[in-house]
Amino acid sequence: MNAPATPPSPYSSALGKSNIERHTLSVLVDNEPGVLARVVGLFSGRGYNIESLTVAEVAHGEHLSRITIVTSGPPEAIEQVGHQLERLVPVHAVTDLTLTGKSLERELAMIKVRGRGEDRSEALRLAEAFRARVIDASTESFVFELTGAADKIDSFVELMRPIGLVEVSRTGVAAISRGPAPI
Amino acid sequence: MSKQMTGAEMVVTALKDQGVETIFGYPGGAVLPIYDALFQQDFVQHVLVRHEQGAAHAAEGYARSSGKVGVLLVTSGPGATNAITGLADALMDSIPLVCITGQVPTHLIGSDAFQECDTVGITRHCTKHNYLVRSIEDLPRILHEAFYVASHGRPGPVVIDIPKDIQFAAGLYTGPQNIQHKTYQPQVKGDLARIREAVAMMAAAKRPVFYTGGGVINSGPEASALLRELVQLTGFPITSTLMGLGSYPASGENWLGMLGMHGTYEANHAMHDCDLMIAVGARFDDRITGRLDAFSPGSKKIHIDIDPSSINKTVKVDLSIIGDCAHVLEDLVRIWRTQAAQVDKPALAQWWKQIDVWRARKSLAYRPSTTTIKPQYAIQRLYELTKNRDTYITTEVGQHQMWAAQHYHFEEPNRWMTSGGLGTMGYGLPAAVGVQMAHPKALVIDIAGEASILMNMQEMSTALQYRLPVKIFILNNEYMGMVRQWQQLLHGARYSSSYSEALPDFVKLAEAYGGHGIRCSDPAKLDDAIMEMIETPKAVIFDCLVEKEENCFPMIPSGKAHNEMILAELGDDAGVEIGSIIDERGKLLV
Numbered sequence: 001m002n003a004p005a006t007p008p009s010p011y012s013s014a015l016g017k018s019n020i021e022r023h024t025l026s027v028l029v030d031n032e033p034g035v036l037a038r039v040v041g042l043f044s045g046r047g048y049n050i051e052s053l054t055v056a057e058v059a060h061g062e063h064l065s066r067i068t069i070v071t072s073g074p075p076e077a078i079e080q081v082g083h084q085l086e087r088l089v090p091v092h093a094v095t096d097l098t099l100t101g102k103s104l105e106r107e108l109a110m111i112k113v114r115g116r117g118e119d120r121s122e123a124l125r126l127a128e129a130f131r132a133r134v135i136d137a138s139t140e141s142f143v144f145e146l147t148g149a150a151d152k153i154d155s156f157v158e159l160m161r162p163i164g165l166v167e168v169s170r171t172g173v174a175a176i177s178r179g180p181a182p183i
Numbered sequence: 184m185s186k187q188m189t190g191a192e193m194v195v196t197a198l199k200d201q202g203v204e205t206i207f208g209y210p211g212g213a214v215l216p217i218y219d220a221l222f223q224q225d226f227v228q229h230v231l232v233r234h235e236q237g238a239a240h241a242a243e244g245y246a247r248s249s250g251k252v253g254v255l256l257v258t259s260g261p262g263a264t265n266a267i268t269g270l271a272d273a274l275m276d277s278i279p280l281v282c283i284t285g286q287v288p289t290h291l292i293g294s295d296a297f298q299e300c301d302t303v304g305i306t307r308h309c310t311k312h313n314y315l316v317r318s319i320e321d322l323p324r325i326l327h328e329a330f331y332v333a334s335h336g337r338p339g340p341v342v343i344d345i346p347k348d349i350q351f352a353a354g355l356y357t358g359p360q361n362i363q364h365k366t367y368q369p370q371v372k373g374d375l376a377r378i379r380e381a382v383a384m385m386a387a388a389k390r391p392v393f394y395t396g397g398g399v400i401n402s403g404p405e406a407s408a409l410l411r412e413l414v415q416l417t418g419f420p421i422t423s424t425l426m427g428l429g430s431y432p433a434s435g436e437n438w439l440g441m442l443g444m445h446g447t448y449e450a451n452h453a454m455h456d457c458d459l460m461i462a463v464g465a466r467f468d469d470r471i472t473g474r475l476d477a478f479s480p481g482s483k484k485i486h487i488d489i490d491p492s493s494i495n496k497t498v499k500v501d502l503s504i505i506g507d508c509a510h511v512l513e514d515l516v517r518i519w520r521t522q523a524a525q526v527d528k529p530a531l532a533q534w535w536k537q538i539d540v541w542r543a544r545k546s547l548a549y550r551p552s553t554t555t556i557k558p559q560y561a562i563q564r565l566y567e568l569t570k571n572r573d574t575y576i577t578t579e580v581g582q583h584q585m586w587a588a589q590h591y592h593f594e595e596p597n598r599w600m601t602s603g604g605l606g607t608m609g610y611g612l613p614a615a616v617g618v619q620m621a622h623p624k625a626l627v628i629d630i631a632g633e634a635s636i637l638m639n640m641q642e643m644s645t646a647l648q649y650r651l652p653v654k655i656f657i658l659n660n661e662y663m664g665m666v667r668q669w670q671q672l673l674h675g676a677r678y679s680s681s682y683s684e685a686l687p688d689f690v691k692l693a694e695a696y697g698g699h700g701i702r703c704s705d706p707a708k709l710d711d712a713i714m715e716m717i718e719t720p721k722a723v724i725f726d727c728l729v730e731k732e733e734n735c736f737p738m739i740p741s742g743k744a745h746n747e748m749i750l751a752e753l754g755d756d757a758g759v760e761i762g763s764i765i766d767e768r769g770k771l772l773v
Contacts, residue, residue, distance in 0.1 A: 083492035
């Protein structure tokens with residue numbers, strides 16, 4: 001997500017020159033048709049980055065969904081993202097979990113690895129170290145299920161690559177704040 | 184009050200309950216039930232436009248001149264897509280609209296049915312919010328919610344897409360009284376601690392300037408009244424964006440004129456050199472700021488706006504106050520009075536002295552002519568001959584628009600309707616139709632260019648049908664003037680496709696529509712011709728033949744700062760290579 005190698009904008013200001021940061025936003029929305037399109041369209045329309053996005057209904061009775069978005073950019077741009085999301089009519093609340101601090105982030109991944117002999121036992125040893133579970137096995141493959149922070153999944157995937165990584169499916173990040181209070 | 188009725192009847196009843204007396208629209212297959220319901224009542228008057236874009240701009244003109252929500256009704260597919268330019272225009276200029284679109288029946292959605300398009304998908308990016316009605320039970324709530332969303336917070340257009348089967352379905356209608364929006368509750372009162380801080384900053388300022396925008400107009404006439412009071416109390420100079428003209432009277436002592444790309448020398452220099460900028464309902468648009476990294480480098484900035492996303496979007500401010508302009512200004516004036524705040528009088532006197540030096544440059548001056556009509560002169564005469572009447576001005580987009588903003592002087596809000604953000608050619612005539620519907624007895628003039636007017640010329644027919652005596656005042660220079668000016672500045676005067684070839688005879692065109700046509704090319708006869716236009720009790724096209732290659736000055740060239748603006752004497756000076764004014768970086772900009 002580096003800045004493109006184009007000449008600096010003639011309109012460039014003090015804004016947008018600072019360091020790129022990565023923030024996790026939690027967005028509570030009405031679970032109505034098109035709400036995800038509104039959120040995603042806002043990001044593409046205004047040129048914001050999405051590194052990860054998850055969405056699911058969290059309160060069935062109230063028709064509330066929670067969208068967790070990992071975005072990157074200068075702090076001023078991320079502040080803009082928050083305000084722009086708040087402008088959407090079906091949005092109840094936007095919380096920047098990175099700013100409020102102390103949040104928990106987890107992701108689930110399923111990782112398919114192919115191999116025979118020593119590679120199989122090596123894969124199992126590493127899986128144990130990472131607390132990954134075997135959810136499917138054949139004579140020449142495993143599917144591991146792994147939950148954790150995104151960087152933990154990244155490292156596990158990297159370790160599987162030389163052994164015989166076939167493919168990965170990841171859910172994207174879900175996040176929640178610590179302590180008793182809601183966001 | 185609840186009552187059993189069809190969806191189409193609900194639409195018309197809801198319009199009535201919302202106090203809507205006039206809507207603009209065009210029928211088609213997917214809205215026939217609503218048109219049938221309209222036919223059977225006479226509270227809501229329907230104005231038949233000649234193109235759906237015209238309906239959207241007419242609704243904008245109606246809304247901007249009356250302060251009410253503008254309403255348009257169009258059919259599915261092409262009806263909806265034709266309205267899109269107007270919706271995008273209303274979104275950029277924060278104009279409250281409700282656009283009702285017909286849709287193919289629910290069971291056909293997604294089947295590429297005749298005149299089907301994904302209206303909510305297409306309009307998602309050019310509306311404040313939109314709805315696809317999926318069941319008759321939701322319809323009454325959505326209808327009333329749409330008016331609430333369009334008019335509350337920062338106003339904007341809202342689309343309600345209603346499938347034809349829902350229009351036929353019967354259900355229980357409920358009135359607007361019980362509508363409580365669960366998520367959308369914009370903050371209108373400003374934070375008092377911040378307002379007190381603003382008072383302290385204003386009292387301490389040595390070189391202050393008010394920079395006001397369309398938000399003051401949108402906030403209602405009371406916001407303009409409070410702004411005038413605050414300017415009176417403080418004695419600060421005030422400038423405004425294109426969108427904000429009229430909120431402070433142009434005849435007021437503290438008025439610097441419009442700022443920005445074609446703003447006055449004094450307004451732009453005051454912005455550049457001020458030590459305190461008080462932005463009220465303005466959004467630091469690129470037409471205002473010029474080069475951002477050289478924008479008002481030495482000032483503290485206060486920003487009052489109802490939209491939190493406007494704060495720090497392009498320009499970092501020192502104090503932000505979120506709230507509706509009228510509410511915040513009311514508190515600001517009250518606290519200023521109760522604290523008996525005093526301005527720094529000696530510093531302010533010094534500041535005014537400097538401003539007078541800038542004013543003395545007379546940046547709106549132009550070289551007069553006795554043989555051809557200068558476009559600036561035409562606007563000046565139009566102003567002089569209409570200023571004592573109940574006049575409303577709309578414009579198209581281009582040079583004529585900027586000359587109108589510079590040389591027509593507005594004393595009151597809601598008198599000036601122009602496409603600011605989107606810059607939509609073809610806006611002015613349908614907007615004038617909308618204004619005239621809202622103010623039947625007023626003098627409504629569309630200041631136009633000969634190129635822009637042809638974009639929605641068909642609305643002349645609407646004007647005639649409803650006996651709307653709108654005046655179309657064309658500054659005809661046979662060029663898309665602003666395009667030609669930029670080609671001269673940037674592209675070596677290679678006038679690629681900017682000459683208006685094969686123009687119609689506008690006098691005959693007026694007559695063909697059943698209106699009155701006037702042509703004038705002699706400065707000495709201009710006044711009489713304008714009087715003839717004013718006194719003609721029906722729609723008039725005035726073909727005013729003006730100097731062909733006049734440029735619009737002053738101007739901040741692209742990529743330059745406020746204090747690098749160029750004046751007419753420089754631009755017209757044969758010794759200066761006009762094409763060299765904009766540098767390579769500026770050429771990249773729009």
